[in-house]
Amino acid sequence: MSFFNSAYRGTPPWDIGRPQREFVRLADERKVSGDVIDLGCGTGENAIMFASRGNRVLGVDAAPLAIEKARRKAKMRGSNAEFLVADALNLESLGRVFDVAVDCGLFHTFSDEDRQGFTRSLRNVLKPDGHYFMLCFSDREPADWGGPRRVSKDEILKTFKDGWKVDSIEPARFEASRLGSGGHAWLASLTRL
Numbered sequence: 377m378s379f380f381n382s383a384y385r386g387t388p389p390w391d392i393g394r395p396q397r398e399f400v401r402l403a404d405e406r407k408v409s410g411d412v413i414d415l416g417c418g419t420g421e422n423a424i425m426f427a428s429r430g431n432r433v434l435g436v437d438a439a440p441l442a443i444e445k446a447r448r449k450a451k452m453r454g455s456n457a458e459f460l461v462a463d464a465l466n467l468e469s470l471g472r473v474f475d476v477a478v479d480c481g482l483f484h485t486f487s488d489e490d491r492q493g494f495t496r497s498l499r500n501v502l503k504p505d506g507h508y509f510m511l512c513f514s515d516r517e518p519a520d521w522g523g524p525r526r527v528s529k530d531e532i533l534k535t536f537k538d539g540w541k542v543d544s545i546e547p548a549r550f551e552a553s554r555l556g557s558g559g560h561a562w563l564a565s566l567t568r569l
Contacts, residue, residue, distance in 0.1 A: 396511060410475030411431070439461075508564075
């Protein structure tokens with residue numbers, strides 16, 4: 377059983393029981409609309425929030441326990457958000473395309489090699505001129521920090537140099553139950569060309 381799936385036997389620190397503040401802000405600013413895919417959706421807080429704003433939302437995660445919890449949560453809340461177990465490196469198997477992709481903590485889990493596969497996979501399900509919003513841990517965290525892999529702006533720019541327009545990369549906070557005011561993060565906004 378994978379680390380991420382076994383983490384959902386309990387409540388992992390990244391599952392804060394509500395949507396991430398940065399994604400609520402994007403929704404409030406009406407930057408997320410249409411058909412939305414939530415990549416690495418966990419227990420579905422962001423997906424359910426976007427669905428409550430009138431979007432058609434599919435949340436995907438490789439952890440079956442996370443998807444099971446997301447489906448229960450959506451049913452309890454009367455949400456029409458859908459959830460599937462899926463591999464972010466093979467999104468074309470979904471047979472769908474989306475206007476917007478959101479990623480809350482998935483990108484920073486990939487190796488350099490998998491990042492290339494991920495961008496290819498993402499391009500296959502995102503419509504031309506579609507938007508990708510990514511919240512990932514940033515290299516602004518101290519070097520001895522024990523959390524997930526930290527990502528630099530340059531790494532984001534390098535990974536998305538071909539076939540993408542980087543609209544912005546802004547400092548942000550990644551909320552987690554064990555991080556007090558949150559971990560340093562980047563909120564990146566990209567457009568598929």
